[in-house]
Amino acid sequence: MKEPGMRSGVWFCYIDTNAFLHYQMFAEIEWCEELDVDSVVLVVCPAVVRELDKKKLDPDSRIREQARRVISKLSRIGKPNEQCEIKSHVQLLLLSREPKIDWGLEGLSPDILDDRIIASILTEKDAQGFGLVITGDLGLRLKAQAKGIPWHTLSDNLLLSIAKSHLELENDRLKERLSRLENRLPELKLFLQSDANNETMARFTLKKPPPLTQSDIETEISQIRKQCAFVPSAGPSDAAAFFLKGYFGISQADADVYNKEVEAYLAQMPEYLKKKWAYEELLSRLIKLSFVLANEGNEPADDIDIFLYFPDGFKLYGKDGFPKGPAPPEKPSPPKSMIEKFQDIGKYSISDLIRPFPSLMAGNNLRRDTPKGPFIKKTNSYEVKYSVPKLKHGMETDLDPVYAIFPSIDDARSFHISYSIIAGNVPDEIKGELHIILNA
Numbered sequence: 001m002k003e004p005g006m007r008s009g010v011w012f013c014y015i016d017t018n019a020f021l022h023y024q025m026f027a028e029i030e031w032c033e034e035l036d037v038d039s040v041v042l043v044v045c046p047a048v049v050r051e052l053d054k055k056k057l058d059p060d061s062r063i064r065e066q067a068r069r070v071i072s073k074l075s076r077i078g079k080p081n082e083q084c085e086i087k088s089h090v091q092l093l094l095l096s097r098e099p100k101i102d103w104g105l106e107g108l109s110p111d112i113l114d115d116r117i118i119a120s121i122l123t124e125k126d127a128q129g130f131g132l133v134i135t136g137d138l139g140l141r142l143k144a145q146a147k148g149i150p151w152h153t154l155s156d157n158l159l160l161s162i163a164k165s166h167l168e169l170e171n172d173r174l175k176e177r178l179s180r181l182e183n184r185l186p187e188l189k190l191f192l193q194s195d196a197n198n199e200t201m202a203r204f205t206l207k208k209p210p211p212l213t214q215s216d217i218e219t220e221i222s223q224i225r226k227q228c229a230f231v232p233s234a235g236p237s238d239a240a241a242f243f244l245k246g247y248f249g250i251s252q253a254d255a256d257v258y259n260k261e262v263e264a265y266l267a268q269m270p271e272y273l274k275k276k277w278a279y280e281e282l283l284s285r286l287i288k289l290s291f292v293l294a295n296e297g298n299e300p301a302d303d304i305d306i307f308l309y310f311p312d313g314f315k316l317y318g319k320d321g322f323p324k325g326p327a328p329p330e331k332p333s334p335p336k337s338m339i340e341k342f343q344d345i346g347k348y349s350i351s352d353l354i355r356p357f358p359s360l361m362a363g364n365n366l367r368r369d370t371p372k373g374p375f376i377k378k379t380n381s382y383e384v385k386y387s388v389p390k391l392k393h394g395m396e397t398d399l400d401p402v403y404a405i406f407p408s409i410d411d412a413r414s415f416h417i418s419y420s421i422i423a424g425n426v427p428d429e430i431k432g433e434l435h436i437i438l439n440a
Contacts, residue, residue, distance in 0.1 A: 009037070009038065009039070009129065009130055010038070010039040010040070010041060010129065010130065011035060011037045011039070011040055011041070011130045011131070011132060012041045012043050012093070012121075012124070012128040012129065012130060012131045012132075013031070013035070013040055013041065013042050013043060013131075013132055013133075013134050013152075014043045014044075014045060014117055014120065014121055014131065014132070014133050014134065015042060015043070015044060015048065015134040015135075016048065016113075016114070016117060016133065016134065016135040016137060016140055017048050017051040017052060017055070017113065018135070018136060018137060019134045019135060019136065019154060020048070020052060020066075020067075020070045021052075021055060021063055021066050021067060021070070022066075022136075022159060022160055023154050023158045023159055023160060024158045024160060025069065025070070025073060026042060026070070026073070026086075026092075027073055027077065027086050027087070029154075029158060031089075031090050032089050032090065034152075034154065034155065034158075035152060038089065039089045039090075040089065040090050040091070041083055041090075041091045041092075041093050041128075042086070042090065042091070042092050042093065043093045043095060043120075043124075043128075043131075044074060044078070044092070044093070044094050044095065045095055045099075045116060045117050045120040046095055046096060046097070046098055046116075046120075047113050047116035047117060047120070048113070048117065049071075049074070049094070051113055052067050052070055052071050052074075053067075053071065055067035056068050056071065061167070066160065074092070074094060077092050078092045078093070078094035079094065080094055080095075080096040081093070081094070081095060081096055081097060082094075095120060095124070097123070097124075099116060099119035099120045099122070099123040100123050101119050101122055101123060103115075103119070106118075106119070106122065106147075108143075114137070114139055114140040114143055115143070117133065117140065118133075118140075118143050118144065118147055118149065121133070121147075121149055122147065131149060132144075132149065132150040132151055132152055133149060133150075133151040133152070134151075134152055134153075134154065135151055135152075135153065136153045136154065141153075184297075184298050184299050185297050185298070185299055185425070185426060185427075186295050186297040186298075186299050186300065186301035186391070186393060186423060186425065186426055187295065187296040187297030187298075188293065188294070188295055188296075188297070188301055188304065188391070188421050188423060188426065188430055189293075189294045189296060189430075189432075190291060190292070190293055190294075190306065190419050190421065190432060190434065191291070191292045191293075191294060191434075192289065192290070192291065192292075192434050192436075193290035193291060193292045193398065198292050198294070198396075200432070200433070200434050200435060201434070201435040201436075201437060202289070202434075202435075202436055202437070203437045203438075203439065204287045204436070204437070204438050204439070205438075205439040206284060206285055206287075206406075206409045206412055206438060206439070207284060207409075208281070208284055208409055209277070209280050209281055209284050212273065212274065212277040216273075217269075217270050217273050217274075220269070220273060221266055221269050221270070221273075224266060224269060225262070225266060228262045228265070228266075228331075228332070229262075230255055230258055230259065230262075230334050230335070250335045250336070250337055254335035255335060257335070258332060258333075258334055258335045261332035262332055264332075265329050265330070265331060265332055268329035269329065272326060272328055272329055275326035276325065276326055276328075279323075279325040279326060282323065282405060284409065285405060285406045285407075285408060285409050285412060286403055286404065286405045286406075287403070287404050287436070287438070288401050288402075288403055289401055289402050289403070289404060289417075289436070290398065290399070290401040291306075291308075291386070291398075291399040291401070291434075292396050292397070292398055292399065293306065293371070293386075293388060293391060293396060293397050293399060293421075294395075294396035295391045295392065295393050295394065295395055295396070296393075296394070297393050298393050299393050299425070300390060300391065300392045300393055301388075301390070301391045301393075301423045301424075301425065301426065302389070302390050302423065302424045302425050303389065303390075303423060303424030303425075304387065304388040304389075304390075304391060304421065304422070304423045304424075305385065305386070305387055305421070305422045305423075306373075306385065306386040306387075306388070306399070306419065306420075306421050307383065307384070307385055307419060307420050307421075307422075308383070308384040308385075308386075308417050308418070308419045309381070309382075309383055309417065309418040309419065310381050310382040310383075310384065310404075310415075310417055311381050311415045311416075312380060312381040312382075313406070313411065313413060313415065314404040314405055314406045314407070314412075315404070315405045316376055316382040316384070316402055316403070316404055316405075317376070317402065317403045317405070318373075318374045318376055318400065318402055318403075319400060319401065319403075321376075322403055323405075370389075371386055371387065371388045371397055371398075371399050371400070372386065372387045372388075373385055373386035373387060373399065373400060374386055374399070374400055374402050376402065384402060386399050386400075412438050413438060414435075414436055414437045414438045415436050416433050416434065416435045416436065417433065417434040417435075417436065418431070418432075418433055419431070419432055419433070419434065
């Protein structure tokens with residue numbers, strides 16, 4: 001950008017550090033043509049020289065080498081506080097004089113490089129005349145404008161195109177290769193299974209069941225008594241019916257035996273109903289945690305071990321160790337006629353008779369890639385392990401659930417589960433957390 005009217009006279013151009021580092025060598029630029037002026041003096045402030053010296057140790061080799069070339073060129077051409085000719089109508093002035101201004105009055109800081117460049121222009125302007133800043137930095141441009149100092153940003157065609165060093169090229173190749181390898185790795189993630197979709201958070205609501213009263217027990221037993229009541233049919237009305245009664249009818253003696261069995265059955269119901277309510281109360285403070293392992297990467301995962309770490313505050317069970325509900329008393333069967341007994345025998349098929357022996361009906365259906373677990377280990381809290389032999393890319397597999405039972409609903413608290421996943425063909429351990437939110 002050029003200020004209007006920049007034509008005649010000698011212009012003192014204060015070059016900032018970045019203009020030295022990111023553009024062509026200062027001695028090679030056609031300054032009069034670039035600035036559209038008659039004559040140019042390139043001024044280098046002491047603060048810029050110090051900054052260039054620091055850049056000789058920059059981690060970026062391109063910046064480091066350019067800074068060294070610029071410093072070398074300045075040393076060969078320039079002399080302190082003297083104008084030295086670079087080419088026709090272009091001279092170099094290396095300032096060794098530090099700026100002398102009232103920093104507070106000017107609103108500048110001696111600790112800021114941009115401010116020191118502005119300060120040098122303000123210090124030298126009376127002796128030099130026209131001064132402007134060569135910079136592409138917005139901050140320095142704004143400060144120059146605030147002080148009424150014109151500025152110029154070098155043309156894009158003067159930007160350096162510095163080739164990367166051999167080490168940088170090698171690093172780029174290694175990064176690209178690493179990226180390709182990482183893209184080919186499995187990407188394993190663990191989720192909580194829900195009805196809608198898989199998430200890293202699940203919500204549960206616990207609700208106490210209503211208490212079981214004696215009246216509830218009596219009402220339940222009364223209903224069961226009505227359901228079990230049996231009254232034999234009336235006797236035969238003719239000779240033929242009397243003859244068939246032995247096949248179709250039920251004697252009063254059989255009915256009496258059944259009714260006694262019903263009374264014995266009902267006598268066991270109060271204790272069973274109490275145990276049943278106690279089991280329902282236990283289930284009211286239980287949450288079922290189902291997990292899904294997903295492979296979102298581009299390669300199958302092999303030999304996967306999943307470790308989950310639970311806090312204390314509840315008991316944890318797998319499906320095998322889960323508390324079972326009470327078995328109800330054996331309900332008596334109503335008496336049957338002789339013909340009904342014969343009909344029952346006809347209901348059974350060969351498959352019914354061999355059902356207790358499944359190996360006779362089917363071969364071994366166990367899959368080698370079926371997940372194994374949960375293996376629950378009691379520590380101060382609980383550690384749970386699953387093993388998955390193989391999981392194809394883009395696929396997921398369900399893991400058998402675990403069940404957490406709290407001592408009481410009042411003791412139930414939200415918690416999180418930490419986990420780690422180790423796979424045979426994944427170099428790093430995968431870690432994460434799943435969050436359980438309880439609404440009691």
